[in-house]
Amino acid sequence: MKPLFAVFALTLAAGCAPATQAPAAVAVTGAWCRAAPVGALAGGCYLTLTASADDRLVSVATPAAKRAEIHSMDMTGGVMRMRQLKDGLALPAGKAVTLKPGAEHLMIIGPKQVLAAGGAVPLTLTFKKAPPQTISAPIRDAAAPAMQHHGGH
Amino acid sequence: MRVLAWAAMAAALGVSACGPSPQKAETTQPTVRIGGPFQLVDTAGRPVTEKALLGKPTVIFFGFTYCPEVCPTTMAELTNWLKALGPDADRLNVVFVSLDPERDTPAQLKTYLSNFDPRIQGFTGTPETVAAAAKAYRVYYAKVPTDDGGYTIDHSSAVYLFDKNGGFVEPIGYGTPAERAIGQLRRLARG
Ligand SMILES: [Cu+2]
Numbered sequence: 546m547k548p549l550f551a552v553f554a555l556t557l558a559a560g561c562a563p564a565t566q567a568p569a570a571v572a573v574t575g576a577w578c579r580a581a582p583v584g585a586l587a588g589g590c591y592l593t594l595t596a597s598a599d600d601r602l603v604s605v606a607t608p609a610a611k612r613a614e615i616h617s618m619d620m621t622g623g624v625m626r627m628r629q630l631k632d633g634l635a636l637p638a639g640k641a642v643t644l645k646p647g648a649e650h651l652m653i654i655g656p657k658q659v660l661a662a663g664g665a666v667p668l669t670l671t672f673k674k675a676p677p678q679t680i681s682a683p684i685r686d687a688a689a690p691a692m693q694h695h696g697g698h
Numbered sequence: 699m700r701v702l703a704w705a706a707m708a709a710a711l712g713v714s715a716c717g718p719s720p721q722k723a724e725t726t727q728p729t730v731r732i733g734g735p736f737q738l739v740d741t742a743g744r745p746v747t748e749k750a751l752l753g754k755p756t757v758i759f760f761g762f763t764y765c766p767e768v769c770p771t772t773m774a775e776l777t778n779w780l781k782a783l784g785p786d787a788d789r790l791n792v793v794f795v796s797l798d799p800e801r802d803t804p805a806q807l808k809t810y811l812s813n814f815d816p817r818i819q820g821f822t823g824t825p826e827t828v829a830a831a832a833k834a835y836r837v838y839y840a841k842v843p844t845d846d847g848g849y850t851i852d853h854s855s856a857v858y859l860f861d862k863n864g865g866f867v868e869p870i871g872y873g874t875p876a877e878r879a880i881g882q883l884r885r886l887a888r889g
Contacts, residue, residue, distance in 0.1 A: 579766070579767065579770075581766070582773070582810055582813035582814070583809060583810075583812065583813055584763060584806060584810040584812070584813070585764075585766075585770060585810065586763055586764040586801065587764050587765065587766040588766050589766040612846060620872065623856050623871060624852055624853065624854050624855065625765075625767075625853055625854075625855045626852040627766075627842075627852070628842070629844055629845060631845070646767055646771075647767070650766070653766075654848070687767075687771060
């Protein structure tokens with residue numbers, strides 16, 4: 546397992562090397578966790594996953610919280626609804642799947658550390674085919690949603 | 699629950715259009731009454747009712763501290779908006795009402811709100827009194843069990859504005875650009 550992981554890490558480090566003949570691999574980019582208020586009982590983390598072959602994000606774990614789950618979020622009719630994606634999240638080959646505010650996210654439940662900007666959250670992502678990988682997601686203050694979709698006016 | 703959801707939706711969608719409509723359309727249509735009596739407690743555990751909010755316009759949001767995104771974002775935005783309002787902000791009551799009284803004790807709410815503008819008050823209660831308050835305010839919420847035996851809460855995401863007599867004015871929808879939200883609050887404060 547170890548060597549495989551090392552090779553994989555190298556591939557990642559190499560940056561934009563085209564997904565070559567390597568076995569199933571998932572590139573993880575742009576990971577971050579939302580800074581949460583002190584006393585918050587949950588937090589959100591976001592990232593972009595690009596699988597080299599059809600795959601699935603199956604679960605996520607972190608020592609920084611009691612548990613972590615993969616969630617969807619929906620705002621239809623002004624009502625916020627979150628659901629755990631029990632079967633995980635499909636990662637079609639070559640397609641960047643972005644988990645972002647207002648949509649799919651990783652939910653960190655019962656944080657054991659304060660989720661303060663400047664810190665980081667270790668996240669272990671488990672895939673159906675690709676080997677698991679552990680990343681460190683920096684904690685950032687979230688931009689206000691209004692600044693993200695600027696359509697209005 | 700259905701009915702509440704539709705009412706919340708109608709309120710969120712219908713009135714948020716930010717139209718000029720300076721004159722109140724109080725006579726034309728039978729409108730859904732939003733707001734009303736409640737019996738809750740503040741972050742010190744002291745009883746509080748709707749009467750505490752009369753005399754000043756009120757900005758009210760229903761959420762829960764377990765909420766990873768909509769609630770902390772809304773509280774952070776409210777904090778920014780109040781700052782932008784300057785002295786006008788002091789003319790407003792600003793309230794966060796927990797929809798999760800089982801986990802949001804007065805102490806938990808106090809800790810949570812310590813992150814935001816100190817003028818934001820926190821109200822919670824018992825499951826029954828919170829349900830009654832949510833009903834009076836036509837706020838939709840529903841507890842959804844999670845795998846670990848816990849739960850999350852679906853809930854209306856808009857901030858509701860009331861005049862100093864407790865009359866519903868309009869909502870500020872989630873994701874409203876700051877400029878527009880601040881304008882709504884300024885009108886409310888000066889109204
Ligand atoms: Cu979630």
